[in-house]
Amino acid sequence: MLKENRSLDRGIEILETLAREGAMSLADLHRATGLPKSTIRRLLQTLIQRKIVRRSLADQLYRTLLVFPDISGEVMPKGMLQMADAAIPRALALTQQIGWPSDIHIREARSMRIIDSTRQASNFHVEQGQINRQVSHFGSATGLACLAAMGDGEIAAIYEALKTDRHWGPVRFGLDLATLMQRIAQIRAQGYAERLPAHLSDREWDTDLRAIAVPIKARGQVLGGISVLWLRTYKPVQGFAALHLEALQQAARDINAALDLVWDDTTG
Template sequence: MLKENRSLDRGIEILETLAREGAMSLADLHRATGLPKSTIRRLLQTLIARKIVRRSLADQLYRTLLVFPDISTEVMPKGMLQVADAAIPRALALTKAIGWPSDIHIREARAMRIIDSTRQVSNFHVEQGQINRRVSHFGSATGLACLAALSDGEIAATYEALKSDLHWGPVRFGLDLPALMRRIEEVRARGYAERLPAHLSEREWDTDLRAIAVPIRAGAQVLGGLSVLWLRTYKSVPEFAELHLDALQQAAADINAGLDQVWDSPPGLSTSA
């Protein structure tokens, strides 16, 4: 029993450290806790198997999926693990097939949030994405893809909720509601969204990249988006879409089918800012 309690105590120490510090490597955890790396590695394997910790594909860092009210620096988005589990294998297959990387986003109330990426395993060198980075609903490819998958009433409600937000709202892109709806109709007609030229996120990022995206769903619920990114000098958006849109749409359809089998009905997504 003493050995089991010791293991439990060490596991909790790892979880508390991840909750307090955020994403960490094995070396980071070793420095923070003083535990042997072999012990940390063994405990992490158990925590990952129990869906309590996950290791991101994009940066290979460990993150806890539990929230400690007095410790955690950020609320964990609901449904993130289910979306990641369904999306990552399909996104990897897509990148293997076309070479270019994908970002996986979930939809939150104020912005889209990147939860993982295949940039690290792409054949092409592109700037590495940042896990948990937020991008605009109105300027990003995934945000516009999600909006286009909603009803017109839901789009109008999102617009009204964010129109006074100078950071995340449509004003940054000079969009009134009629202009937004015209863009939405273009997305629906094409079958994909592209990021706006004036795309801005929490900070300037990916200025040398283009992106197209399609939504990710579970049933009728729009959960997020899957994008493909490429260097701006490679091809125009229509040229790239002609080559790779079918593969992107099939990857999203496979993700949706996987989510339909596991999605809790309905857990809802985080509405944190």
């Protein structure tokens, strides 16, 4: 086999393995493929440069940015690569500025999904985020920030579509449409959203943390959100926002401006 063909075959094997197994370390890929670590490392560097694979900041694991429906059964959210490219360096700069970490969420039909986090880069010890974890539109800070950035009609349509869903819907947070719209008005007035406690009995993730968030947009389209998290014992929400909201909003504006440069109708 020609050297070029052998490299191509090995690169495809790595991509198929990532699609099948999900996020993996270099050691995981070595065990799964049997390829030398030096070969895997070289191929990963090329795949990252070509934006086919990315290494998450939060857990340092490799993930494919290509969709292999027959292997993974998953569909990548539209615009995820562009959003990650724009948001991650600016979220990292925000964490370096204020100390506290950020999570980056992308908006999906039924929920918000974490695509990366700067928790490992923070000087403060907080629970480590889980990449690809889904959270509710109606209870998460980023989800509520996204809703507040939409028109009232679109909010009502999302509410109607999910109102009977006890896991992802508003019932989990005790929200009827009128109460939700009151909260949306408050979010719009104060310039940020905060997470809500769950009203059902299942344990809430990150119970020791508070979060505020603002939306991420590309040419006016709401794509997701960026949050800042801190320990509940540090400050109440209003006190934290007084210190750090301006920096969070500036990071979001910088992300939005970067996305505006690369976004078009085919991207989203």
